[in-house]
Amino acid sequence: MKEGYPVLKEDIFLAKIKTPSGFKVKVRNTTTEQNFTATPLMFIVLELCTGTNTVPEIIKTLCGEAHSSDAVIKNIESIVKLLLENNIITMNKTPSKGRSIKEIKLKYPLEAAQIEITNKCNLSCLHCFNNSGNPHPHELTTQEILSAIDALSRGGVHQITMTGGEPLLHPHIFNIIEHARKAPMSVDLFTNGTLITEDMVNQFKNRIRRFNISLDSVDASIHDTFRGKKGALEKTLQAITLLKEAGFPMKFTISLSQLNKSTIKDVLRYFKENNLTEFTITPVRYSGRGKTDITVSLEEYYQVSKEYLTYCKQEFPEGILKKHKKERDECSIARRSMLIKSDGTIFSCPGCDRGPAIGNVRDTDLETLWEHDGLLDKIRGITANTDTTCKMCAYLDFCVGCVAGAYSFQETLRCCYPFLCILNRAYDEVVGFT
Template identity: 25%
Template sequence: MQHLRLAERILLRKFGSDYYAYNAKSDTLYELDNEAFYFLLSCDGSEREADREILDFLISEGILEVNSEKKENVYVEQSEPSLRHFLISVTHSCNLKCQHCYILQNTSHIDETTFKKAIDEFYSIGGLKLLISGGEPLLHPKIFTLLEHARRYPFRIVLMTNGYLLNDDRIDKITELVDEVQISLDGFEGHRTLRNAGWEKPIDVIKSLSGSVDVSVATMVTKYNINEFERMSRVLESLNVYRWSIDVPVTEKDMLPPPDSIKEVLQNYGFGKRSYPSIQGYACGTHYCEMDPEGNIVKCGFFEEPCGNIRDGLIKCWENLKRTYIWRLDELECSCQYVDECRGGCRYRALMYCGDILGCDPVMCNIYGVKQCCQ
């Protein structure tokens, strides 16, 4: 018998009929059976008996701690598809003008009241991961005030930045307020061409952040960097990057390399956990939405038509979004044997490249070597 307590920042959730424990520090989601869930819920600092091997695992994973100080545990329920990951664009202003960017830059910044309402409601419905983006979020005049408010909650916080505005003072503050910093890096000379800015600064920022906070890297495949991925792989692994996410921009096709080159990159490079996996049987975005600086809620930044405004309440907006922009796989035109694995790919790419939001994503079709439904 030991005094066992649920560790800090372990979030207990019931999504649909399934039970979970989420470690916000390590970004790890554990699916639990009924018995395990209610055992963790009961670990409030009281004496509890458990199998030694299981207990050692729970402690080693940072889910439980030996502590006799009492703490009441709670959990949140949400129907599926559930909103677990929420991106807030705090500004549409940016210090770069990247060729592939889809955001119409302006000087709008989110106000504190709108941000706080969104944050408060996201946590109350069971949110797990908050992403702060832009534009360039560090251009918001009160970015640290916003981050301080978000840090009142135990969910995971990710700051998405191009890195050029980070200096030593800002890095010190950020590492106290967020769990992860995602840096955009699109190769070396390819990065310089795409963003009209040198790659050296983002690399220096990654080095400065490493060891103090999880650092992830986001890369877009373009014709400018198609021959730089092997070098990038070596460099990022040497810098102990937490996750390397690679995607294909939805942009003018003349910026993209040949399909076979894209396939080779996506099959051979990148590492770490998938950021926003969808629930079985559904297409992309079953746990994710975004909010712009005016409080409009959209499926993702590509979709301009809002499903409501945060003034209406986040849960109402999410329910509207589910009815309009979350599709079951059997609703898609995709019918190949790999659809359960690729989940239909990106719906916006399907719309842009095939002209049908329910059609095939040609990038994913090429990866799996199947004929596109729009051909």
């Protein structure tokens, strides 16, 4: 057995989460995004891997003063070895206090969050739901952002997406990322890509899990018009090349509008040629600057969805995200994820940024709000199984609905989001549910 003081690795999220029947343990590597299943004895050993106990001291603590059998000693040593091999713990040469295990007592433990670290943006996109451009007059300070990340971590968040505006315009972006990594959280960055340089890419290594990049067309006349700045496409494509060469995972969002509805296949061909398989095609939302004549109708979205699914089925099957029977009966809104806006306003879901708000990080305790807010309880009661339209749908077994999408489209709290219904219909006709 390797000598030293076993301690939890800095990127391991370890939490004891309260459940109606007791508690469950979550062990997650925030760098690789892999979960690790811990047995009850393994969890007890992890509790003692504080960085101040040697393995013999851990064995003595577990067995008391009584003589330990060789079998017991070997069992504990094998657990420590397994934890080392799976990069859950490491060995310090000298005693040094490590992180304590998180204890999460929320009825609805958080898992993920999105935070707008600034509303400032270098583009002026026609469809921007956020009306981004200038900083919000009451933007969170860097210290307030760090405090919000700490509060999210206490609530169970182990995955955070930083967005804006354009997050790379924040002067302390790398300090914020580093703080989240130490929480520990995996960090995604939602960016237009135009500001990414080779030096930045090197700084992103071991810090960013995945980049979410907006790409609406590979035709500069369309993309640049859509994004409100000449040369935007060229810079975004350069960033994609840099990130791809560095091995970063990327996910792309194509904002579907009247401007690009006839050129989606060109973007898909670009994805295929560059082996970029993660993307979503999302209709421009009816909010912010999206409330214009560039939005597509339900019928137009249906036709585009059929066209892109048909192309992918025939030419680019890796680009189709397979739909299977749902594992849960409800979407994550008000249950597992939340959004914090650049001014500190809290929303129940990253997709529900236009209301209704549930508070502000400046004047409320996040955990108390999440546990006791009446509006959140109301939202949690909305499910596809109870929605008057959803519960009669042929795709109920595969779809949890989208409360945020429904609200942005109809300003009504319900599950049925017509654009999602249309996508399910197109998917079933072209690919088929399994």
